[in-house]
Amino acid sequence: MFVKIELKQILRSRWMQLVAFLFAFVFVAIVVIQQMALPDIEGFTRQTASFLSVLLFLLPLFILTIGSMSIAGDIESGWLSLLKTYPMKRKQYITGKYVATVLAFLLVIVVAFGFVLTVGGLLGGVRLPIVLVILTLLCIIIFVSLGILLGVFAKTRLFALALSLVVWSFLLLLISYALMAIGAVVSGHLLQKLIIITIHINPVEWLRFGYFIFSNQASVLGPAFYDVTRFYLSPLGQVGYGIITILWIVLPLMLATKLLKEGERR
Amino acid sequence: MALEKGDTSVTRWIMIVIICGVILVGCGEKTYLPREINSETDVCEVCNMSIVHNEYAGQIVLKNGDYEIFDDIGCLMDYIELNGDGEVGAAYIKNKATNEWIDVYKAIYVYNKNYWTPMNYGVIAFATKDEAKEWMNDEEEGQLFAYRDLLTLNWGIHE
Amino acid sequence: MKQIMLFFLFFLMTSQTAYAEFDIQYAIDQAKAGDSIHIPAGRYQGNFTVKKPIKLYGQKGTELYAQNDEPVLKIEHVSNVSIENIRITAKNKGIVANEADNLELRAIELKDIRVGIYLQQSRHIRILENRIIGNESHFAEKGNGIAIFKSEDVVIDQNTIEQVQDGIYVEEGTRIDVQRNKVTNSRYGTHFMYSSNVKVLFNTYLQNVTGLMVMMTTNLEISSNTISAHNGFNSYGLMMYDTQEAMVRENSFLHNRVGVALQKSSVIQIQENRFQMNQTALECTKVDERSIIMDNQFTGNILTARSDNRGLRLIHNFYDDYTGLDVTGDGFGDVPYVAVSSFGQWMVRQPVYQFFVASPSVVILTSLDQQINKTERNLLVDNEPKLLSNMKEIEFSLNILQLVIGFIVFMGSLWLWKRGIRV
Numbered sequence: 001m002f003v004k005i006e007l008k009q010i011l012r013s014r015w016m017q018l019v020a021f022l023f024a025f026v027f028v029a030i031v032v033i034q035q036m037a038l039p040d041i042e043g044f045t046r047q048t049a050s051f052l053s054v055l056l057f058l059l060p061l062f063i064l065t066i067g068s069m070s071i072a073g074d075i076e077s078g079w080l081s082l083l084k085t086y087p088m089k090r091k092q093y094i095t096g097k098y099v100a101t102v103l104a105f106l107l108v109i110v111v112a113f114g115f116v117l118t119v120g121g122l123l124g125g126v127r128l129p130i131v132l133v134i135l136t137l138l139c140i141i142i143f144v145s146l147g148i149l150l151g152v153f154a155k156t157r158l159f160a161l162a163l164s165l166v167v168w169s170f171l172l173l174l175i176s177y178a179l180m181a182i183g184a185v186v187s188g189h190l191l192q193k194l195i196i197i198t199i200h201i202n203p204v205e206w207l208r209f210g211y212f213i214f215s216n217q218a219s220v221l222g223p224a225f226y227d228v229t230r231f232y233l234s235p236l237g238q239v240g241y242g243i244i245t246i247l248w249i250v251l252p253l254m255l256a257t258k259l260l261k262e263g264e265r266r
Numbered sequence: 267m268a269l270e271k272g273d274t275s276v277t278r279w280i281m282i283v284i285i286c287g288v289i290l291v292g293c294g295e296k297t298y299l300p301r302e303i304n305s306e307t308d309v310c311e312v313c314n315m316s317i318v319h320n321e322y323a324g325q326i327v328l329k330n331g332d333y334e335i336f337d338d339i340g341c342l343m344d345y346i347e348l349n350g351d352g353e354v355g356a357a358y359i360k361n362k363a364t365n366e367w368i369d370v371y372k373a374i375y376v377y378n379k380n381y382w383t384p385m386n387y388g389v390i391a392f393a394t395k396d397e398a399k400e401w402m403n404d405e406e407e408g409q410l411f412a413y414r415d416l417l418t419l420n421w422g423i424h425e
Numbered sequence: 426m427k428q429i430m431l432f433f434l435f436f437l438m439t440s441q442t443a444y445a446e447f448d449i450q451y452a453i454d455q456a457k458a459g460d461s462i463h464i465p466a467g468r469y470q471g472n473f474t475v476k477k478p479i480k481l482y483g484q485k486g487t488e489l490y491a492q493n494d495e496p497v498l499k500i501e502h503v504s505n506v507s508i509e510n511i512r513i514t515a516k517n518k519g520i521v522a523n524e525a526d527n528l529e530l531r532a533i534e535l536k537d538i539r540v541g542i543y544l545q546q547s548r549h550i551r552i553l554e555n556r557i558i559g560n561e562s563h564f565a566e567k568g569n570g571i572a573i574f575k576s577e578d579v580v581i582d583q584n585t586i587e588q589v590q591d592g593i594y595v596e597e598g599t600r601i602d603v604q605r606n607k608v609t610n611s612r613y614g615t616h617f618m619y620s621s622n623v624k625v626l627f628n629t630y631l632q633n634v635t636g637l638m639v640m641m642t643t644n645l646e647i648s649s650n651t652i653s654a655h656n657g658f659n660s661y662g663l664m665m666y667d668t669q670e671a672m673v674r675e676n677s678f679l680h681n682r683v684g685v686a687l688q689k690s691s692v693i694q695i696q697e698n699r700f701q702m703n704q705t706a707l708e709c710t711k712v713d714e715r716s717i718i719m720d721n722q723f724t725g726n727i728l729t730a731r732s733d734n735r736g737l738r739l740i741h742n743f744y745d746d747y748t749g750l751d752v753t754g755d756g757f758g759d760v761p762y763v764a765v766s767s768f769g770q771w772m773v774r775q776p777v778y779q780f781f782v783a784s785p786s787v788v789i790l791t792s793l794d795q796q797i798n799k800t801e802r803n804l805l806v807d808n809e810p811k812l813l814s815n816m817k818e819i820e821f822s823l824n825i826l827q828l829v830i831g832f833i834v835f836m837g838s839l840w841l842w843k844r845g846i847r848v
Contacts, residue, residue, distance in 0.1 A: 011845045045702045046725045049783040056785050110838040117831025121824045176786035183775055187330030191777045208784060222779030223307035223658040305565035309659045313640060313666050316659060318565040
């Protein structure tokens with residue numbers, strides 16, 4: 001019931017409609033432009049590269065901002081205090097919020113992909129690599145969780161927006177730039193180790209890495225990462241990938257629940 | 267309360283990262299041990315050939331802990347000639363007789379333009395003079411060299 | 426001669442069974458210069474040596490296999506030998522020719538061998554229409570399909586080679602023609618070392634570690650080859666190291682990690698090639714100023730060019746990511762095309778940076794670069810980028826199934842959305 005109400009609220013927001021429109025538009029643009037010039041080839045091409053970039057750019061941005069603002073708005077407007085008068089645990093609230101937001105974004109993506117397929121059908125068919133679709137799903141379930149954590153931490157909508165933007169730019173750009181800058185002074189093997197650490201502590205890199213692993217294009221990352229990619233290509237590594245992904249979902253949610261409880265106690 | 271907790275965990279993380287960093291850097295600088303060749307990914311730093319003839323391979327461990335792999339002693343010498351050996355922590359070449367890593371600076375070399383090597387430079391390394399002599403008994407006779415002779419050898423031109 | 430024909434007739438009647446008792450070595454030893462020996466169908470075990478000018482013909486089902494690690498067929502110190510239509514399997518080498526002159530090897534199928542054809546100090550050799558298939562092990566443990574050492578005037582035409590170390594390996598060869606061959610799933614498609622006067626025409630290289638590896642070789646013509654899908658950790662379509670005077674024309678480099686890489690090379694002309702969908706189309710280090718890259722087409726590559734050199738000349742190429750216009754109408758863009766990107770240059774220096782290829786941060790960086798580098802004048806600049814008008818049109822070929830599915834998904838989700846709001 002709670003999930004339904006939440007879902008309704010999120011879907012009603014102008015933001016979401018805008019996001020759906022934007023995604024449909026961007027994807028179609030990529031597909032059409034590339035379809036004009038290039039033959040269809042398996043593997044890492046500019047088409048998949050731009051798909052990947054757009055996904056990693058836009059999806060986390062919208063998920064983080066919308067997710068965090070939705071929960072911070074609840075806190076700010078007193079809606080949460082109202083909810084508290086119902087017999088509902090914090091955990092249930094957070095979980096409900098999470099499920100609702102994930103569902104909302106899934107719907108957005110389905111709309112966008114449906115539109116891409118339609119336009120693709122007009123152009124004689126496009127391929128939507130299955131790995132990209134799965135990556136999109138992973139991106140949603142990880143970043144909604146992070147967004148909720150940020151929202152609980154921020155408590156007001158404005159702060160949530162600002163915080164989301166800061167975190168987003170760190171994850172997407174600043175950490176990479178910092179690594180590249182460090183790479184100019186340190187040795188190759190040290191840079192390689194730092195990057196491997198980053199893969200595990202930066203969800204954006206984690207998803208990007210996952211894309212290359214599961215689409216069997218690990219060689220794109222270069223020979224320096226042969227050992228890591230080989231590990232994650234093994235059955236044990238794949239299980240490991242699953243576990244870490246789940247941790248990325250569960251840990252922020254647990255932390256959010258804890259923060260929420262502690263915030264009330266004060 | 268929440269903030270405090272956050273603070274301690276953040277500082278702990280930073281400490282861990284710093285310690286890891288120190289360990290990583292520290293490890294790299296003490297000893298320069300040779301590493302195994304991975305024929306899937308290793309290519310010669312100089313000529314780009316993949317390493318398929320392991321028994322001729324060489325490697326340089328730089329002082330910063332990076333490895334440079336070579337397919338032939340000639341390519342290794344080319345690298346040293348180009349970059350100097352200021353940054354070189356250690357340099358190894360495979361002993362043709364045993365296929366084990368030996369120190370480039372202490373190895374015994376045999377040269378004959380008819381010896382086949384991956385780059386056809388015709389120089390083969392051994393740990394001892396006996397091994398070199400044994401090789402020459404089986405193959406053609408060659409000139410015995412020490413490391414310093416390699417520095418002045420006219421690589422690649424053997425008409 | 427008569428004797429041999431008798432043998433042949435005799436076995437034609439009696440020996441369609443396997444393990445024919447025709448003694449090949451005996452027939453060779455008995456033959457006179459210029460004789461033809463027809464080997465009847467059947468499996469023959471042994472190691473055979475040819476030391477006189479004869480012709481060996483097999484027929485369908487003629488198969489030789491080695492007794493031990495020695496080659497199946499040895500051809501030594503002899504001229505005017507030709508061998509045709511035989512199947513060969515061997516643990517080590519299939520055919521070895523030493524100091525042969527005027528040798529022809531045609532329509533031979535070599536299977537499960539370490540080295541297919543091994544040629545040493547020979548002249549006037551024709552290796553035609555053979556099929557060489559290695560085994561499944563890692564390339565470091567295998568031998569070459571066709572290996573040629575210190576030989577002169579060799580034509581290698583229409584061979585098919587799979588799963589070996591180097592498809593065609595040439596060391597210290599002169600006047601070598603490699604034409605219309607197909608090499609797949611090997612380490613290097615064709616590998617030249619210390620050779621000169623080399624022609625590589627109309628070959629197909631597919632899914633090797635590197636398509637064409639040219640080292641310390643002078644005077645090459647590489648034309649009309651198709652080199653595609655070389656995507657390993659260290660793969661190149663064409664790699665030239667320490668090479669002088671090469672003409673690379675009208676080749677297609679499709680979907681490789683690096684299309685063409687030049688290192689320490691001089692007087693290289695790269696003209697009228699098609700570079701399509703490579704991760705990096707062109708990589709040049711220590712290339713001299715006399716090398717030019719002209720009239721090529723670059724489409725769909727993630728990175729067009731990277732180089733350490735100020736002198737690399739890009740002239741009249743077509744780039745699909747060129748944004749300038751041609752107001753003057755001379756067929757060339759009015760503002761220079763700048764291929765340089767900071768990220769590409771870093772990658773030349775520190776290979777670990779490859780991790781960031783096409784990552785969001787690099788995409789931003791590169792687009793910033795393009796604004797900043799507009800003033801670049803020397804490094805990787807094409808002052809007259811070609812503009813093409815014959816772009817592929819959008820084809821309105823309907824894919825009904827996809828259209829319907831897409832439409833249903835699209836409308837269905839919109840409907841769900843609407844419903845979600847109303848509840």
